[in-house]
Amino acid sequence: MTGEDRGRLLRGGRLIARLILVWVLVAVALHLLDLGLEDFAMSAWWQPTVFAVLYGVLIAVVWPLILRVALPVAVFTLGLGSFVLLGAGLIAISFAVPGVMIANLRTAMVVVLVVSAVGAVVSSMLALDEDELFFRRAARRLRRGEGRDVEGPPGVLLLQIDGLGHDTVRRAVRDGDLPTLARWLAEGSHVLTDWHCDWSSQTGASVCGLLHGSNDDILGFRWYEKDRDHVMACANPADAAEIERRHSDGRGLLAGGGAARGGLFTGDATHASLTMSAVPLLTPASPRRAGNRSAEGYYAYFANPANLVRTIGAALVDVLREIVAAARQRRAGVHPRVRRGGFYPFARAGTTVIARDLVVSAIIGDMLAGRPVVYADFLGYDEVAHHTGIERFDALAVIRSIDQQIGRLHRAAQLAPRRYELVVLSDHGVTQGWAFTDRFGESIETLVGRLCGAPSKPDGRTKAKPVNNWQFGAAMASASGAGPIARALRARAARLESGPERHRAPGGEPGAVARVAPGVVVVVSGHVAMVSFTEHPGRVELETIEREFPDLLPALVDHPGVGFVLVRTARGPMVLSRDGARRLDDDTVSGVDPLACYGPHAADLIRRTDGFAHCPDLVINSRYSPATDDASPFEPHVGSHGGLGGGQSRGFLLYPAGLPDPGEIVGAEALHHVVRGWLTGLGHLEPERTDREVSEQAGHR
Template identity: 35%
Template sequence: MIQCSGITKVPELEERISNGDGLLVDNGASRSNLFSGDTDNLIFTFSKIMDFGKLYNKAWYSVFSNPSNFARIVALFLADMAREIYSQITHSLRDVWPRINRGIVYIPTRAATNVFMREINTSTLIGDMMIGDVDVAYSTYLGYDEIAHHSGVRDSDAWIALRQMDRQIKHLIDANNYSPRDYQFVIQSDHGQTNGATFTQRYGETFEDFVKSLLLEDMTVFAKMDSNDDHFVADYTPFARKERKIKKEEKEAQELSDSDVIVLASGNLAMIYLTQWSQRLTYEELNSYFPELIPGIINNEYVGFILVNSAEHGDLAIGRNGTYYLDSGRIDGENPLLGFGDNIVRHLKRTSSFEHTPDILVNSFYDENADEVCAFEELVGSHGGAGGDQSKPFILYPSSWNVSDDDIIGAESIYKLLKENLEELKS
């Protein structure tokens, strides 16, 4: 199992997918990203976080050159912690629903993403602009994502985080008026989030235990149903205890190797792997070996559809009252993909083509009237599956750019769009 909070796994992922021609390969700067974009000009870039030789960067000067700047960041950090404590108390007193138990550890975690990393990002980017020797920079602002996951997309804290992010963008645009070079700005979000009470809250049982009840009693199950965000942020900051994290990964790997079934979650998407077989089981084999599994899952009222592969019919999206034959376009009964977006078939076909697609991929229900899903992990706002605003990414780019009027679908298309226009700018 490889996950993006794995401190030893992300470098392996980057090595697998990089062709040496990332967005930042030509005199670029990476600020608070998962991957490096093939540059060595790094600050808080997770794929290189263990390379201590790259921790020093002259862009840090823009953060600490003014003695009051660090004190300001600390004050904002403490204020955000106080805001989170107040939020947890008021949510409890007002019985805001849905809500999750955010706990003590989340309080500094939120402040780290929403304040510390935000301020470092903006300060170092402005420093890059003032020096003028960086051609392209890419930076990730995590604060809104973190808060919306835990407080929900409708909570006032999420809107406050958005307004704070908007101010950071204004700072960058204002700084452009004084930089020796003229920089263009691209603002993008790779996903939205959809609100809703979790599967455990609605059903009264974790999805892991629900799946276990449909299998043979002697089968061992490994499940990873909790949010990775807290672990991700903890390792992202310079104060992380990385040796403990590595040991945890090693222990987890041993548990995985001993398990007959692996159940994973990403928002309202769940993945079920039956590890006694090295290949992906077909729909027919699943029904033969585990006759209660698929009927049990699709008849759960909080499941929208599952994706499986049939030896006879190819890819199938199956809901409680109907089946969508993705290869032929035929629908038996009700369309299980109705309301999940115009491109859902295309996305499911792409997912099914992956080498390590799970035996059963499960997407929760989507209530179009309430605009809600139910996450299989304990998050109020979620993304990872289909349904609602999580499926609505956006990109704002300069009007002078050459961009087709066709729909932009998938991360590969965004990468191509950015690379083509960077080449145009260079020429």
């Protein structure tokens, strides 16, 4: 007998022992339920044993067949519909066993939940991974001829850890919070490097650039388009679909049979699930998504109710963990911090546990199907970092859980019908700081509105002000106009006052977008705030802003929470700060360079943004302090991103050592070309654009 035969027998023996143990424990659980539930009865000693066998047949044989039809119900109810269907199946079994009584569907669902929990607990106690068993069964089917090895180049998994910056990765590898990635680096199988994000260091710009090779005119996670009087939001399905429509040429990284799981855009994938841009397109009338099944890849997950029980159990634990962590922060007086109550603990569990498990299950299905390129986004760390901070204990716990899932995917890849290369990356980093509203007593929207003449009113997003807030107000009043740039702007405004009569376009009726003052829209995206003056078409120049709102720019550049402001002048784009100005057409600097602490690529990235079709009239970046490595985001976050300054601008890229060195990577479009080059080098052919797609894209732009 060979070693392989002995291993097969040993694994088979373990599986039989497990099945017997589960059978016995389920029978015991049924007996206890008989004693504890009024609407569930088994009158004879042998009935729990027989009923457990029939339930096992239901799960192993009948349920997978039912799921082929009922899978959408399971997916769209996050698995809760599975318990309803299994409860109905349990009632049917009760009619087949004489003397068994289940009075109603509610009782049947309780029985299903308890029995599934028993299976989940047994698997955990015995350290048995249901996925591993599934992988092995799939591999055996392939060896028996039910499937075959996929011909062609090795597949590629692009696994994105949302928001995890390069510096945090390095420390997490050092400190043992990323053991899987640390092992790969220690073994020399992978290489870690960084890449520099665009000015808009957020998921929308980064992922669209990575997957589609273009992120032109994506100004933030949200931005205002003056010609449409519409705020675009990457998290809105219709807007995400429109963004992809503008940028896709049909040749995205995932075209030609790839899969997109859990992100914003499809990358022209044939298979997509939990993907924002695909939500409104999953209809027969959508030719580009014809045949797409949003629930594919979840079959293995919902085929075993124990998976759902484990996920729900882990989600409840995460809810409790969040409540405890928030209370711990409050007791310790940790700052900065934000409110973490209400529905947030459940929303957190949705990203850190439920969405994560669904995405992992879908990726496993993709690998077993041999799909060429798979992209997935793990959102949990970014969500927690927003609320708790970038390297606090509960954020690091999320990193460890994601690393564990990456390890499982690496093991699953060994049993796939083709070889897979694993690339792990992030879309941006995160910079920590005290939220602008909490630190300065009013939001950036309220500040701009007040400076533009809006009547003063309480800011609904502002917490109770600190007792000593009057000191800050006094300091602001005494410092008003103290900076050299503010003094120059005020002098220019004074000259305009003494010249011809100031003119403002007549006020119009506000559209669907809220105005912070008549004719003024402010949209925030992390560390960036965008101001548009809706009564003027196109870009409004500095001279017009000075004439209509003489207090606005001087107060902004002098504000301690504002790092710099981009504005268009008659001579071209200019960046202003408290102590200096920089013209972007020739990089002439007056005073102190306002971009000195924002990295060597800041000027080029801002220049590119200034050329976007929907670039707002003013773009405000929060002030970054290199000494303390912090900045105050314009959204109520602890860890945030979306602009320049600190870790938010540096994502990480961990790639197989056999792939070419990418060199310096600046911008998500450059990252796309790096990954495209790797795919080409591995033997993946780049899809050709059809005539229809060429004409469609030309029309969109």
